[in-house]
Amino acid sequence: MSLQKIISDIQDLRIQGAENTAKSALSALREVVLSHKSTNVLSLVRDIARAKTQLEKCRPTEPCLRNSLKYVVSHSKGNTFSELREAYLYNIQKSISELQEAERSIARIGALKIKNGMIVFTHCHSSTVTAVLKMAKQQEKQFVVHNTETRPNFQGRITASELARAGIKVTHFVDNAARFALKQADIMLIGCDAFTSEGKVINKIGSELYAEICHRRDIPVYVCSTTWKFDPDTVFGFEEVIETRSKKEVWQNPPKNVTIDNHSFEIIDPELITGMITEIGVYRPAVLVEEIRTRSPWMFS
Secondary structure: OOHHHHHHHHHOOOOOOHHHHHHHHHHHHHHHHHOOOOOOHHHHHHHHHHHHHHHHOOOOOOHHHHHHHHHHHHHOOOOOHHHHHHHHHHHHHHHHHHHHHHHHHHHHHHHOOOOOOOEEEEOOOOHHHHHHHHHHHHOOOOOEEEEEOOOOOOHHHHHHHHHHHOOOEEEEEOHHHHHHHHHOOOEEEEOOOEEOOOOOEEEEOOHHHHHHHHHHOOOOEEEEOOHHHEOHHHHHOOOOOOOEOOHHHOOOOOOOOOOOOOEOEEEEOHHHOOEEEEOOEEEOHHHHHHHHHHHOHHHHO
């Protein structure tokens, strides 16, 4: 697909999920490289920089996308057009492969948290969470998933459909019934769109509400996330932008004097999170940031 088509699909939620969005952005960058007409090095660099800026503006709360593009640009060097072109293509594929391997690693680690007879609660749609649950199913564990519909765009239906196709039993709840669904749950698994240097996790609106219920009922809360979702800018005092979407997603024609708030995400207090399941292991949010600093110093440059 072309750069503009991928940008449009990301903005309109035809491409969903942080990892899927990042991989699509990397594919768009590859198309820019492959379709570049000139053999001028500076021309290619300018086109890549322009595409990177456009892709980063698609969705505000997407550090996985930003980190993926940053990795490609910062690691791609070459004295000639041919060398630079090959470097871009190599690092684009490497980034895609590392995101895919990260998801497989998280699935293997996360599946260890699923025990026979469990009820697993999840909210919204996370390809990483569904990968964990599918892995647990492949290990012949018997469990049931409780999930929420996740208004206003019903991403929870994507989760329920994917799990059902994998042979996993799902009970689907309206958002207002989440407390009822959680009363019976043994564990809560969610994804995340971003996490900060202070250990704050940003995920779909409703996530902190459900985490608070879990905290009161001693239900462990695990966030399944690749380390590429860390926002390094927060180290320097910048705040991760919380995306708000069109009011029309909630109500096409509200009455006069009715204001619609359509925040897509919210911040989860780190104290409510039992652990973050990542490709490098399970860590408390604040400890994870220090591990990333050691293992991936390029993120901080």
